[in-house]
């Protein structure tokens with residue numbers, strides 16, 4: 394099923410979570426970024442179009458400026474994101490430049506999606522970048538956003554992006570290879586769910602456990618993202634980004650994940 398879903402999609406939004414981008418010690422996983430950029434380049438060569446949603450600004454900030462790691466104050470956290478966003482994009486720029494691809498950055502908040510003129514401009518910018526062979530990389534504008542205008546997690550941001558761009562597929566890369574009936578980090582007997590056609594059924598049949606150290610939304614926001622895109626006819630895949638050559642593994646059927654089927 395997963396190889397078929399990928400083969401049929403031309404416009405793909407891919408979200409990479411903080412846990413996938415950061416290593417255990419909080420530093421950026423550059424080897425992952427290089428390998429990931431190579432796989433995106435191969436997708437582009439095969440005629441597909443890719444938009445990336447990348448978390449990790451705060452983690453990148455902490456690894457750049459270690460002395461702020463424990464500051465909880467909002468101004469410091471927003472300042473840390475300003476520093477980390479540059480670091481994050483610098484790493485992506487190097488990774489994609491090695492594959493002869495340019496990147497472009499969009500930093501967004503919920504307000505941008507609620508305003509017709511801004512939405513139109515975002516859409517046009519994404520279309521233009523992609524048409525010109527540039528990889529757009531999107532993140533929440535954490536340095537300016539506050540509770541009322543935040544999207545809050547990149548699962549929902551990537552879903553809104555997929556709808557905005559009229560994507561054919563949304564792929565979320567997390568540190569987990571799909572949804573289980575309970576948190577597999579806490580329960581060894583958790584059962585993997587390969588395919589979801591009814592989100593209400595899924596919700597009533599599973600228990601949602603805690604998120605990871607760098608994670609923000611956990612499984613709950615991944616289900617919200619699935620709800621959003623599938624109702625627009627866009628399928629979603631949840632898969633593990635830490636498995637080697639994660640994109641190709643999904644495309645050729647060696648890596649498993651959970652596929653959320655589009656609703657008609």
Ligand code: ADP
Pocket residue numbers: 409410411412413566567568569571572573574575576577578599600601602603604605606607608609610611612
């Ligand atoms: P990311 O930063 O990649 O978005 P999160 O940490 O926010 O990842 O969410 C993924 C985590 O959610 C998994 O590592 C897992 O431990 C946890 N989790 C909780 N309940 C479940 C469940 N029912 N099925 C799968 N994962 C779950």
